[in-house]
Amino acid sequence: MPSTSPTLRQCLDGRRNNLDFIRFVAAVGVIFSHAFPLGQGAGTPEPFEALTHGQMTLGRLCVAVFLLISGVLITQSYERSPSMARYLWARALRIFPGLACVLLATVFLLGPALTELPLAGYFQSPETYLYLLRNLALYQPQWNLPGVFHGNAYPDAVNGSLWTLLYEVGFYLLVAGLGVVGLLRRQVALVAWAVAALVPFVPRVGPRLNLWPELYLYFGGGLLLYLFRERLRMSPWLALGCVGVLVATARWGGLKYAVGSCGTYLVLYLAFLPSRLSSFARHGDFSYGVYVYAFPVQQTVTWLMGGSVAWWVNATLSLPVVVLLAALSWHLVEKRALRLKNSPPVFGFMARFSFGSFRRRG
Template sequence: MLVDRMEGRRNHFDILRFVAASLVVFTHAYAISLGHEDTEPFMLLSHGQSTLGYFSVLVFFVTSGFLITMSFDKSRSPGYFLKARILRIFPALIIIVALTVFIIGPLMTSMNLKEYFMQTETYGYLRASLLWPMPYELPGVFEGNVNTGIVNGSLWTLAYEFLFYLVVAGLGITGLLYKRVLMLLMFVITVILSNVPLPFGGNTVELFSIFSSGMVFYLYRKEIPYHGGLALLSLVVLALTIEYGGMIAAFPIVGSYLTFYLAYGRRVNLSGFGKRGDFSYGIYIYGFPIQQIISKQFGGSMDPYINFLLAYPLVLLCAYVSWHFIEKRALQWKHRRWNFSREIKRRSAALMHSK
């Protein structure tokens, strides 16, 4: 059973998410260097169904569904859960948004600095730190690149991610999260809806079908067998859908099973990888602007492989700094309980004592 593997306390989620984030950077090298992703390898292999980047986004969402449901299940309270989720998303996001507006923007804009800082759009980009509505352009920035004006195209998924965190919290607070049959029915309905044309909300439904797959895998962890034969069957089905169509429809089941099979595999022990830090979020949010900067230095377009090879070490460096100096430190605050009146009294007493 999957739960037996979980109780072994070794998993490879860190390395899976690290690889997924890196593949997003690889795919973006095509969009940024060429202005399109038509010739990206997985786009060609899947006959236009998906890029490696979007496939990796699906892996992110299925693992998030699993891990976030587990996080709520093990949290001491809904408030603690929400605090942890806020601290995971927003501190690093606020920093990259501020760096983009006040460092990257002034250096990369075609305007003079006075013009740039007089534009309302410059400060409107700060809305990105709130996730919605998500702006993508800054005045004059990257306007000569083939991927015109887009400052950080990776951020679009974060609003969905945080929305689904709130859904888990809402379902948990009401007790619906633990009605497993109801959650399974919700998953089936979202998978069906994600494969029919909808007048609005198509991305939300498609991504939630993947996220809810992870939720269901966690809720049914005691019943889902961990078996190499099922993993092989899932791989075959996924390969057939990549070749003949229906990959997105099949992913919530076969893609999810493969993801968790790999995450809890014990033949190769990579569980120590995460001890160096969780760099996947930093890779994801820093990749796009760094790649745009490099493309600008090459006249706005270039070979995507060169873009990736030049950008990736810089992206890793930024992810390392982001984790050790922002993300990890921010997460430490989730364990602190603040009594503001007591804190004010303590600080006042300390001030009086110092006098």
């Protein structure tokens, strides 16, 4: 008897999904996860971390959700882009305008208002401008601004959430590179996922790769399922089985591997369930803004409360401010930048740099 469950390709071809809602929930989840160390200091127990026996914080799980969704959507974006220039231009517009805005606001508004140094000392310090340049270039990220948040329970760090952007952009380039050389294929993606799972156990090699292997488990999980989209069916029974695997690994170990495989399937299954949440982003896609503004807002709340505050107070006071800033970021910066996707890239060499059609068959 043939299955009546739709394939992932059929789901992706439809216009209605819950992805915007899921990404927003993940961004809010990061706020609640960060509220523990930012309000009460590093090492403060987080319930989800205790539930998983130290395997994963709620924040890391939410980052995994972002990445596995990116694995699907970025690969789809690459295949639908008419040229490499268009693909890179669209990706740059999604990341850098919003990032530049939060960095400028942090350096020239938040920093001067909260620094313990005299204003002259703050603006004369090279660290003030290196913070802006390093974080905008995603090169040697810098977390501190001179004299800012020094007395907080989690001292000095101004926007620790930005660490993930280097990996996100790296995966964008990885998809492009694999596509150019003709390796954006199912077999290659499957081998790459297996390598990412095993390489941390290789002496002297795994530690040097930092978080790349683990984060690729999530991004690569989305990429892999996208390449199998024509055969992969969104079955409620398979989704239920994935829940069982995730619960079991949360207790007995191997959770990050389960999240990168079963978790990817489960998120996609939930993303394409018919619901009213498909219109969640009708007023804007605030998830990126929530993510990049949350950390400095939460640190500011802690600073205003004397340097230490209960996690639930931090999260409750921070959330509405963060959502407001995210809405402003979307309507004033991000949305306007994304309207330029179909305009010629600003760099002349990119406008000429095209490999024609980049549609690949897995």
